[in-house]
Amino acid sequence: MHRDLPPSLLECLRNTTPGTDEVIHLNNAGASLMPRVVLDTVLDHLRLEARIGAYEAAEAEHARIEKVYASVARLLNAHPDEIAVVENATRAWDMAFYxxxxxxGDIVLTSTTEYAGNYISYLQLQQTRGIEIRILPNDERGQVSVSAARDMLKDPRVRLISLPLIASNGGPVQPVGAIGPMARAAGVWFLLDACQGVGHLPVDVKKIGCHMLSATSRKYLRGPRxxxxxxxxxxxxxxxxxPFLDLHAARLEAPDRFRVRPDARRFENWECNVAAKLGMGSAIDHALDIGIDVIWRRILALSDSLREGLAAIAGVRVHDAGxxxxxxxxxxxxxxxxxxxxRALAAQEKRINVSTTTFRSTMLDMQQRGLTELVRASVHAYNAExxxxTLVTSIDLLAKGKAHA
Ligand SMILES: Cc1ncc(COP(=O)(O)O)c(C=O)c1O
Structure with missing residues (x-):
């Protein structure tokens, strides 16, 4: 089996991930196993809060909290003033979109692989503001057609192109590097949902050319929820x-006047889980220390080998496109x-975690491909060959009816 990581680094990744002793975790697209350093960062801060008081703990850790913005910026090749830290990817995306x-009459372009949560927001603005939603067609490989996007961007009513880098139900890494420059040339905003992308593969906002990007901590970044x-x-x-302001996003200057912050923190709100914020920062630093390109090459090798193993089993069909x-x-x-x-995988002697993906979370894509549900096994660099x-053997036995479902 193809190995792409020095055995010593893999050993180190596994030794620093306590959960690998307990489970075979292939639900990294749901939430990854946290590295020990992340767990310690979160717990240390909670202990400090319990010991000296939560506001006092935040004051004591002010410099480290500020460093989280620098870490996110480094991950994306952005400036710390361009980063807002919020509760999750949905809230990040909503704050930009709304x-x-x-x-x-304004047109929003999106892909068949759009996350249903985002799609609901388009429908809401269709109903409340009269925007139009247009779906970019896929090319023969099942990913967004770059040439169709070029044509559709010619319509002067297009104001926004908004798509996920990686869909939540698998499938292609969308060709966003080709789309960004076209959107810019057309004067169209580009909102990228990188919820499944950060920590997974290199994401450089300058290279992609997106104006806005939303992401979450718990998935491929391996941070806390x-x-x-x-x-x-x-x-x-x-x-x-x-769309919303508070005392952190804006300042009340007089009874009839307020001023909004100039930086991206205008999209935040004041109250925040500081322990989790620090934990996300340490998860990003951890990933950057390993090297995002190293992680990505490893994920590619493992997922290729998984697809190959599954596809060779009679009665199993792999559905990834792109x-x-x-x-x-x-x-x-x-x-x-x-x-x-x-359920059958979870009941194995050493539990195997996978998830299921349903019609409702990526409806357009599933509908177009005539699918209602799929099993989703999402690999990360710390997974071992x-x-x-073990997963392939277990699926083989299940498909042959030799193991109980
Ligand atoms: C592509 C995509 N976008 C957005 C989200 C929502 O992320 P969060 O739960 O962090 O708001 C998900 C979650 O699965 C996702 O897969």
Whole structure:
């Protein structure tokens, strides 16, 4: 089996991930196993809060909290003033999307792989503001057609192009590096949902050319739950009025006057889980120390080998499309529901965690491909080859009816 990581680094990744002793965790697209350093960072801060008081702990750790912005900026090749730290990817995305002055007749372009949560927001603005939603067609490889995007961007009513870098149900890494410059040339905002992308593969906002990007901490970044961030390009940031303001995003200057912060923190709110914020910072530093390109090469090698192993089993069908496929491997086992497969794997002697992906979270894509549900096995760099082998063997037995579903 193809190895792409020095055994010593893999050993180190596994030794610093306590959960690897307990489970075969292939649900990194849901939430990854945290490295010990992240867990310690979170717990240390909670202990400090319990010992000296939460506000006092935040004051004592002020410099480290500020460093989180520098870490996010380094991850994305952005400036710390372009980063807002918020509760999750959805809140990050919402704050950017609902700030855009979209009006009746404006067109939003998105992909079939759009996350249903974002799609609901388009529908809401269709109903309340009269915007139009247009879906970019896929090319023969099943990813957004760059030439169709070029044509559709010619319509002067297009104001926004908004897509996920990697869909939550697997499938292609979208060709965002080709789309960004086209959007810019057309004067169209580009909002990138990188929820499944950060910590997974290199994400450089300058190279991509997106104006806004949303992401979460708990997935491929391996940070704690309940954290995420928004990147918003400096110039655009100053022009956009956040949908909500509070005492942190704005300052009350007189009874009839307030001033909004100039930086991206205008999209934050004051109260925040500081322990989780520090934990996300340490998860990013950890990933950057390993090297995002090292992580990505490892994920590619492991997921290729998983797809190959699964595809060779009679009665199993792998459903991932696209020229470049991510670490999210989606498949179906003939005669078994996705939930049955998930349950059977969870019941193994060493529990195997996978998840299921349903019609409702990526409806357009699933509908177009005639699918209702899939099993989702999402690999990360810390997964070992023998874990991939164990999953393939278990699925083989299930498909042959030799193991109980
Ligand atoms: C592509 C994509 N976008 C957005 C989200 C929402 O992220 P969060 O739960 O952090 O708000 C998800 C979650 O699965 C996702 O996969």
């Amino acid at each position: 700030a855009l002055p979209l009006k009746r 309940g954290m995420g961030f928004l990147y918003i390009e400096q110039e655009l940031c100053r022009q956009l009025e956040p 020229l470049v496929k991510s670490g999210i491997v989606s498949f179906a086992v003939e005669g078994l529901s996705a939930a049955e497969v998930q 023998h874990e991939i082998d």
